[in-house]
Amino acid sequence: MPQKNKRTAEDSSSRKGLSVRKGIKSRDRVRNRGEVFTELREINNILDLTADAHRNYKDQRILEPACGNGNFLVVILERRLADIKKAIKKKNQDDTEFAILTALSTMYGVDIMPDNIKECHERLESIIEKFYKERVPTKNRRPEFFDAVKEILRTNIQLGDMLNGKEKIYFVEYTVPRDYYFVRNEYRLIDLELGINSSKKRIRPTHYLKIGGRNANEH
Numbered sequence: 001m002p003q004k005n006k007r008t009a010e011d012s013s014s015r016k017g018l019s020v021r022k023g024i025k026s027r028d029r030v031r032n033r034g035e036v037f038t039e040l041r042e043i044n045n046i047l048d049l050t051a052d053a054h055r056n057y058k059d060q061r062i063l064e065p066a067c068g069n070g071n072f073l074v075v076i077l078e079r080r081l082a083d084i085k086k087a088i089k090k091k092n093q094d095d096t097e098f099a100i101l102t103a104l105s106t107m108y109g110v111d112i113m114p115d116n117i118k119e120c121h122e123r124l125e126s127i128i129e130k131f132y133k134e135r136v137p138t139k140n141r142r143p144e145f146f147d148a149v150k151e152i153l154r155t156n157i158q159l160g161d162m163l164n165g166k167e168k169i170y171f172v173e174y175t176v177p178r179d180y181y182f183v184r185n186e187y188r189l190i191d192l193e194l195g196i197n198s199s200k201k202r203i204r205p206t207h208y209l210k211i212g213g214r215n216a217n218e219h
């Protein structure tokens, strides 16, 4: 019988040229890493159970500890962008850009497989690219915004071993001291778990268009 809502993570991956078919990449990877990708219908059902907490892009930080190629993060970002579309007028480029970066900066993912992390970066970036094109005329496009997107993806969606490598995983917390600025504090996962709340690195308030640059002041 034909079913509504039959799109799967497989479909959404293959649409973007990714390498997932029938929820797996290879039998070896299923055996060695337990790698089975979740279907889009299940993801939507699970997210619907969280009473939309994941959509609160300013205050709700989300970590997917075995994010694969980003199936959950992709849907969360799409939902957050749908809210931004409703909340912010199209002509307001600064607010749109800052909201997108805020939404991305409160999302985290870790996976042990490099190709998964690469695909996750590409998928999240392409969703932002598409949204941006719909909202910002080409002549107003700011490359610095996309540098900032790449920087947040680098810090937040990372390669790591969540079982045996927690001392090597660092999370960057982005906070907003005032409009259009981010402060960054970096914490080691193992310290957070042990209740040691000391930041390893702090980056002063930096305008959002400068966070992808190399000159952000560290202290």
Ligand SMILES: C[S@@+](CC[C@H](N)C(=O)[O-])C[C@H]1O[C@@H](n2cnc3c(N)ncnc32)[C@H](O)[C@@H]1O
Pocket: 009, 033, 034, 035, 036, 037, 038, 064, 065, 066, 067, 068, 069, 070, 071, 072, 110, 111, 112, 113, 116, 160, 161, 162, 163, 164
């Ligand atoms: C069941 S899949 C789920 C992927 C994704 N969350 C989804 O729902 O489509 C499990 C993922 O965990 C990753 N993984 C396995 N062991 C891991 C570890 N020790 N640390 C981090 N990721 C790991 C695998 O590479 C795989 O992508």
